[in-house]
Amino acid sequence: MRRLRRLAAWFRWEMSRRIEVDGVIRLIILERFLKGAVLLVGGAVLLAVGSRTDLHRIANDLQVQLALEPGRHLWRRALTWVLDRLGAHPDAIGIAAILYGLLECLEGVGLMLRRRWAEYLVVLATSALLPLEVDELLHHPTPLKAAGTLVNAAIVVYLVWRKRLFMERPAAEALTAA
Numbered sequence: 001m002r003r004l005r006r007l008a009a010w011f012r013w014e015m016s017r018r019i020e021v022d023g024v025i026r027l028i029i030l031e032r033f034l035k036g037a038v039l040l041v042g043g044a045v046l047l048a049v050g051s052r053t054d055l056h057r058i059a060n061d062l063q064v065q066l067a068l069e070p071g072r073h074l075w076r077r078a079l080t081w082v083l084d085r086l087g088a089h090p091d092a093i094g095i096a097a098i099l100y101g102l103l104e105c106l107e108g109v110g111l112m113l114r115r116r117w118a119e120y121l122v123v124l125a126t127s128a129l130l131p132l133e134v135d136e137l138l139h140h141p142t143p144l145k146a147a148g149t150l151v152n153a154a155i156v157v158y159l160v161w162r163k164r165l166f167m168e169r170p171a172a173e174a175l176t177a178a
Contacts, residue, residue: 017116019163025111028122028155032108039101046094119159127156 019025103125110118133149159165 015117018114019111019116019119021111021114024158024162029108029111031151031155032104032111032122036101036104036108039097039104043094043097043099043101046097047091119163119165123156123159123165126152130156 021029107118107122107125110121130149130152133145133152137145137149
């Protein structure tokens with residue numbers, strides 16, 4: 001029980017801290033808002049025109065042309081399984097894009113407001129998808145995929161190392177006072 005109280009005190013201390021916004025954080029904010037805007041617009045377009053066009057055929061053609069045939073790798077098999085359950089409907093993909101875009105914008109807003117939780121959210125959300133990006137880069141390398149993977153890895157490394165996420169602990173007296 002005492003350990004749980006100390007953990008709760010640390011969590012309150014960590015989340016109440018305000019961050020310093022430097023040049024790198026400003027670039028991360030810009031990147032989050034740009035990526036969020038692209039995802040929001042793309043998702044909205046899918047919702048608006050997806051049911052009225054032959055989008056499924058176009059998506060299959062793009063998969064073949066970009067060598068993204070479903071079923072070749074574990075991640076693609078998992079994605080194919082999910083899309084089969086959803087009916088591979090453009091609405092589901094559009095909604096997922098919008099939700100991910102909103103997450104990106106939430107990260108940007110949190111960083112703009114100098115909130116420590118936003119740094120944690122950026123690290124967790126970005127690092128969760130890095131294995132997928134690396135797998136895709138290893139099987140179908142392109143300069144754009146390499147750049148995106150490097151940017152995301154650099155963001156995670158910067159926030160964990162430079163901003164000392166998951167590393168700092170308050171002094172014992174600060175925990176007992178909280």
